[in-house]
Amino acid sequence: MEAPFTCCKTKECPNVCCMQCLNIFHFSCLNRTQRMTKIEGHKIICSQECARQKESNDDQLNKLFEEVGKLKDDIKTKNGLLEELEVGVVNTRNFKDGINKLHKENRQKDVYIQRLKRVSISFEEDVFSAEQNYIKKLDEQKQTIAELNKELIKQTELNRHLMTEVDSKSAVEEWLQKDLHDLEISKQNMLKVIESLSQENELFTTELRELRNKNDIIKTKSERTSNTIGDEILGTER
Numbered sequence: 001m002e003a004p005f006t007c008c009k010t011k012e013c014p015n016v017c018c019m020q021c022l023n024i025f026h027f028s029c030l031n032r033t034q035r036m037t038k039i040e041g042h043k044i045i046c047s048q049e050c051a052r053q054k055e056s057n058d059d060q061l062n063k064l065f066e067e068v069g070k071l072k073d074d075i076k077t078k079n080g081l082l083e084e085l086e087v088g089v090v091n092t093r094n095f096k097d098g099i100n101k102l103h104k105e106n107r108q109k110d111v112y113i114q115r116l117k118r119v120s121i122s123f124e125e126d127v128f129s130a131e132q133n134y135i136k137k138l139d140e141q142k143q144t145i146a147e148l149n150k151e152l153i154k155q156t157e158l159n160r161h162l163m164t165e166v167d168s169k170s171a172v173e174e175w176l177q178k179d180l181h182d183l184e185i186s187k188q189n190m191l192k193v194i195e196s197l198s199q200e201n202e203l204f205t206t207e208l209r210e211l212r213n214k215n216d217i218i219k220t221k222s223e224r225t226s227n228t229i230g231d232e233i234l235g236t237e238r
């Protein structure tokens with residue numbers, strides 16, 4: 001059991017070294033005790049005591065390796081959890097951003113709805129006041145027409161009376177005829193005024209009807225828009 005030196009490969013080394021107590025022996029001295037265990041080259045275990053200790057150290061070393069392996073696995077698992085946690089944190093942050101954005105959108109929609117409602121109310125008020133004006137004007141026109149009709153009846157009666165007068169009194173015939181002519185013209189004029197006022201009345205009535213229709217349409221639109229936006233908000237909150 002002799003092997004060469006590591007530095008001078010041609011020379012044989014007569015000594016051996018115990019891998020447990022690290023003591024150096026002559027190979028021949030130790031071989032005589034018959035308690036030596038050979039390992040490889042100059043590496044030996046010198047006694048049974050060293051053999052027991054080596055076995056125990058090996059066991060401990062194996063256990064340590066096992067522990068290190070477990071710790072490595074543990075670190076791997078924890079790293080995985082940490083990665084999942086980081087993803088979770090990022091997701092939570094994105095979720096919060098999304099919720100904030102939705103809140104902001106909802107606020108903008110509320111403002112839009114309020115504005116639509118205000119526009120609708122102010123338009124309704126305008127239509128109502130225009131309607132009141134037209135009704136007042138219509139009443140006034142009706143009254144004027146009634147008065148003119150009364151006047152016309154009076155004039156017609158007067159005409160008839162004058163005609164009788166003309167028939168009976170030929171002396172004043174010329175003078176009366178002139179008067180009659182003037183009265184006739186006045187009557188024609190009055191009829192024209194009544195005609196034009198009646199037309200104007202019809203025009204007012206038509207405009208009033210159109211305004212009411214428009215108002216109804218705008219009301220429906222406003223309600224529909226308000227409902228739709230309300231639904232959207234409910235949808236996003238769900």
Ligand SMILES: [Zn+2]
Pocket residue numbers: 005007008
């Ligand atoms: Zn050497």
Ligand SMILES: [Zn+2]
Pocket residue numbers: 018019020021022023045046047050
């Ligand atoms: Zn030893």
